[in-house]
Amino acid sequence: MSNVEAEPAELTCTSTPGGVEVLTPRDVPLGGPRAMSVRRTLPQKQRSLIGAWCFCDHYGPDEVRMDVAPHPHTGLQTVSWLFTGEIEHRDSLGVHAFVRPGELNLMTGGRGICHSEVSTPDSAVLHGVQLWLALPDSHRDAPRDFQHHVPETVERDGAAIRVFLGSLAGSASPVTTFTPLLGAEIVLPAGTTLTLDVSPSFEHGVLLDTGDAHLTGTALSPGDLGYVGTGRTTLTLSSERGARLVLLGGEPFGEEIVMWWNFVGRTHDEIAAYRDEWQAETDRFGRVEGYPGSRLPAPPLPGGRLRPRGNPA
Known part of the structure; x- marks a missing residue:
């Protein structure tokens, strides 16, 4: 999916361990032909x-x-996960x-890729x-790639879990x-408490999609992303009325990155060069065949x- 904000902010991002915190979403209106609003937590x-x-x-x-x-x-992998509808890629x-x-659809755009996304006619x-x-420096110029995976549903203490990246609750994804x-979707029936074994080297985020939930005793509202730092060996999720959540985790990234529009890089000059190449229609990004329309132009820098922003120490 494209970040089609008219004036995208520049971001330099670092990751450090921390305590439990709740990240509340900000509404981002996305213009252009899609004309939809999203709730952004990262x-x-x-x-x-x-x-x-x-x-x-x-x-x-x-x-x-x-x-x-x-x-x-550039410099990233995109992860698409739907609850309702269908999108043509x-x-x-x-x-x-x-x-x-x-x-799961996972697309790798290391050195450069471009793509289109259109909802199908029956997707109301x-x-x-x-x-x-973000791709680490050692792989940020990785070649274009696309992986598709349909994870199994595993049951644990009444909860339904689909692991689309990594491993959890005895289920592992083959995706590279x-x-x-x-990365996992978790559905909690009403009255469920679920304790999961997790890697203490990972930090984790739990996005509440629908319903009500507590993460290790902290209440989440729909759209919130609850963050838990490294060092924990278990996560406890509970819901009184039922909930659907997305669990994200990983080892702290340990590198600074610059994000602007749809590019992930390391410096201002690198981002500017990516923008120039996109506008010049160079071979770095290639072409999408079969889309009945023009490409998205890059917004002005x-x-x-571009100056750094990052997590608090």
Whole structure:
């Protein structure tokens, strides 16, 4: 998915262990042909990454038509996860695929890729999350790639768990990532308390999609992302009325990155060069075949140099 804010902010992100905190979302209106609003919890001023997770948009359920024209990415992997609806994906690797509920699509745009996303005609309602993973310096020029995975549903203490990245509750995803990571959808029936064994080297975030939930005793409202730092061997989730959550985790990233528009890089000059190459239609990003329209133009860079922002120490 594209970040189509008219004036995207520049961000330099670092990840450090911390305590438990609740990240409340900010509403971001996305213009252009998609004309929808999302709830963004990553990045923000108090926390920019959770492991390598550097971007989290939560949207719907909305009666909306998605039509995101071809747009570029560098230095990241995109993770598409739907609860409701269907989206058609095309990219410059030549992949033509569909995003469906309960199915993972992971696209790698290291050195450069572009793609389009269009909701299918029968998708009157869209509801899901769009997530980005920053690539470490050693792999940030990785070649274009696309992986699809349909995770099994495992039952644990009444909860239904789908692990789309990493491993949890005896279930493991075969999908390749470049840093140690965890991603899972968890559905808690009413009155459920679930305790999960997790890696103490990971920091974790729990996004509440619907319902009510507590993370290790801390209440979350729908749209909140509860953060837990490293050092914990268990996470406890509970719900009185039932809930659906997305659990994200990973080892602290340990590198600074600069994010602007749809690019992840390391310096202002690098981001500016990516923008110039996109505007010049170079081979770095390739072309999307089969999309009936023009590419998204890059917004103008800010007047000053892109300056760092990061997590508090």
